[in-house]
Amino acid sequence: xxxxxxxxxxxxxxxxxxxxxxxxxxxxxxxxxxxxxxxxxxxxxxxxxxxxxxxxxxxxxxxxxxxxxxxxxxxxxxxxxxxxxxxxxxxxxxxxxxxxxxxxxxxxxxxxxxxxxxxxxxxxxxxxxxxxxxxxxxxxxxxxxxxxxxxxxxxxxxxxxxxxxxxxxxxxxxxxxxxxxxxxxxxxxxxxxxxxxxxxxxxxxxxxxxxxxxxxxxxxxxxxxxxxxxxxxxxxxxxxxxxxxxxxxxxxxxxxxxxxxxxxxxxxxxxxxxxxxxxxxxxxxx
Amino acid sequence: xxxxxxxxxxxxxxxxxxxxxxxxxxxxxxxxxxxxxxxxxxxxxxxxxxxxxxxxxxxxxxxxxxxxxxxxxxxxxxxxxxxxxxxxxxxxxxxxxxxxxxxxxxxxxxxxxxxxxxxxxxxxxxxxxxxxxxxxxxxxxxxxxxxxxxxxxxxxxxxxxxxxxxxxxxxxxxxxxxxxxxxxxxxxxxxxxxxxxxxxxxxxxxxxxxxxxxxxxxxxxxxxxxxxxx
Numbered sequence: 019x020x021x022x023x024x025x026x027x028x029x030x031x032x033x034x035x036x037x038x039x040x041x042x043x044x045x046x047x048x049x050x051x052x053x054x055x056x057x058x059x060x061x062x063x064x065x066x067x068x069x070x071x072x073x074x075x076x077x078x079x080x081x082x083x084x085x086x087x088x089x090x091x092x093x094x095x096x097x098x099x100x101x102x103x104x105x106x107x108x109x110x111x112x113x114x115x116x117x118x119x120x121x122x123x124x125x126x127x128x129x130x131x132x133x134x135x136x137x138x139x140x141x142x143x144x145x146x147x148x149x150x151x152x153x154x155x156x157x158x159x160x161x162x163x164x165x166x167x168x169x170x171x172x173x174x175x176x177x178x179x180x181x182x183x184x185x186x187x188x189x190x191x192x193x194x195x196x197x198x199x200x201x202x203x204x205x206x207x208x209x210x211x212x213x214x215x216x217x218x219x220x221x222x223x224x225x226x227x228x229x230x231x232x233x234x235x236x237x238x239x240x241x242x243x244x245x246x247x248x249x250x251x252x253x254x255x256x257x258x259x260x261x262x263x264x265x266x267x268x269x270x271x272x273x274x275x276x277x278x279x280x281x282x283x284x285x286x287x288x289x290x291x292x293x294x295x296x297x298x299x300x301x302x303x304x
Numbered sequence: 305x306x307x308x309x310x311x312x313x314x315x316x317x318x319x320x321x322x323x324x325x326x327x328x329x330x331x332x333x334x335x336x337x338x339x340x341x342x343x344x345x346x347x348x349x350x351x352x353x354x355x356x357x358x359x360x361x362x363x364x365x366x367x368x369x370x371x372x373x374x375x376x377x378x379x380x381x382x383x384x385x386x387x388x389x390x391x392x393x394x395x396x397x398x399x400x401x402x403x404x405x406x407x408x409x410x411x412x413x414x415x416x417x418x419x420x421x422x423x424x425x426x427x428x429x430x431x432x433x434x435x436x437x438x439x440x441x442x443x444x445x446x447x448x449x450x451x452x453x454x455x456x457x458x459x460x461x462x463x464x465x466x467x468x469x470x471x472x473x474x475x476x477x478x479x480x481x482x483x484x485x486x487x488x489x490x491x492x493x494x495x496x497x498x499x500x501x502x503x504x505x506x507x508x509x510x511x512x513x514x515x516x517x518x519x520x521x522x523x524x525x526x527x528x529x530x531x532x533x534x
Contacts, residue, residue, distance in 0.1 A: 033507070034360070035360055060509070062508060062510065062511070063508045064509070064510055065521070066510075066511075143511065146511060148509075165509075166509060186448040189449070189452055190448075190449070190452030190519050191421065191506070191508065191510060191519050191520070192509065192511070194511075194512050195511050227509070230419065231507070232315050233312055233314070233315060233316065233419075234313065236418075237313060238314055238315075239312060241313045242313070245311035245312060246311050257308075261308070261310075265311065269310060269315060273360070274317075274360055276360075276507040276508075
């Protein structure tokens with residue numbers, strides 16, 4: 019049994035209705051699981067966004083890099099929770115958007131997309147994507163979200179919290195995006211101290227909108243979080259990791275038809291490796 | 305080991321509500337209402353074909369009629385596979401605002417679901433509203449699903465007041481469709497219930513406040529004969 023406090027499972031699955039997967043996911047553990055980062059992104063996939071799969075890839079890579087750098091900054095910081103929260107809320111969206119736009123500009127030049135050499139708003143739109151990302155450490159939990167998708171926090175007793183404020187603008191297939199002007203001010207941000215209440219946190223579930231949209235009810239979607247936690251406790255991560263692509267394929271096929279990403283960040287002390295681990299490589303999913 | 309089932313509760317397609325909002329005032333009587341009934345009835349197989357090609361959207365159809373007051377002509381949201389049209393009859397005034405209020409009640413959450421696809425609302429009218437239509441329209445557009453709905457309007461004949469229809473559409477680049485003759489009405493009804501339905505069935509997201517766009521990219525309307533008139 020690992021000593022890592024946190025472990026992560028993440029997978030992006032092409033939608034039943036799509037020819038190319040516009041979703042990306044990237045997860046990383048740091049300091050032997052003392053900290054974890056997850057990022058998932060949903061490229062818009064519309065005719066105006068032909069490179070949104072590329073944009074989604076940039077989004078998860080940039081988010082991972084920025085969050086890792088931030089973790090290294092605060093690891094040795096003596097600042098209190100309020101100061102760190104303020105710093106995260108100001109710095110992370112701004113840095114993510116800036117570096118994402120730099121990656122897009124570079125890619126545009128490499129593809130010779132602009133005859134004039136100037137990259138304008140319509141060029142960024144081609145790469146449009148949402149982004150949900152998390153950094154968890156021994157003391158802090160940072161949640162950031164731009165656009166549609168869902169984040170659930172589940173404790174060891176099975177209580178579920180949807181921590182991000184609802185945004186009606188995300189209904190009806192409309193979303194905010196990294197490509198939008200002023201995107202850095204449109205992030206939803208949530209900070210939690212991992213104090214006594216945080217110690218009960220067992221699972222962070224993050225998903226792109228195709229996943230929750232596939233369930234008949236919100237309760238059915240929440241049940242997915244509880245079922246995943248139960249599986250991690252009573253079977254094994256390896257089993258869940260092996261089955262996840264097929265389950266997401268089934269969910270898309272019988273539900274929304276959309277691409278979907280599902281990321282599970284779980285506390286290892288609250289789960290056990292069960293006795294039914296199938297033969298499967300235990301590798302990070304990228 | 306027994307295979308475990310996938311996580312989560314029952315899965316379902318995303319509902320797509322399609323609502324006809326039909327003017328049944330006295331001026332619609334005769335050829336206009338007859339052609340309207342015929343057009344909606346004959347487009348049903350084509351709507352079924354669109355639905356079959358977009359299996360992840362559950363297309364649910366209803367209709368509101370308005371004349372003296374407004375009422376649900378087909379009350380139950382009906383799967384397009386089972387939907388059958390019942391003829392409308394024309395008599396009375398043009399209480400368009402009351403029709404908007406009826407639709408607004410159904411755009412609340414619940415009965416709407418947050419996971420639904422954008423509803424398609426199609427307004428058909430040949431005249432001028434005789435009630436405070438703006439009050440009813442405000443009630444509709446104050447709701448998130450009222451705002452997010454794809455709203456289109458077909459003006460039947462030259463006497464239709466395009467102002468209220470344009471306000472209902474609420475999109476700077478989409479105009480009311482002018483059906484000046486029977487063929488045009490049939491063409492437009494066919495178009496809104498197939499091409500637009502198909503566009504609304506897509507799960508792909510669009511950008512909030514994207515310039516010139518809504519949450520559904522409405523395809524261009526087909527050309528029609530503008531010479532022959534009712």
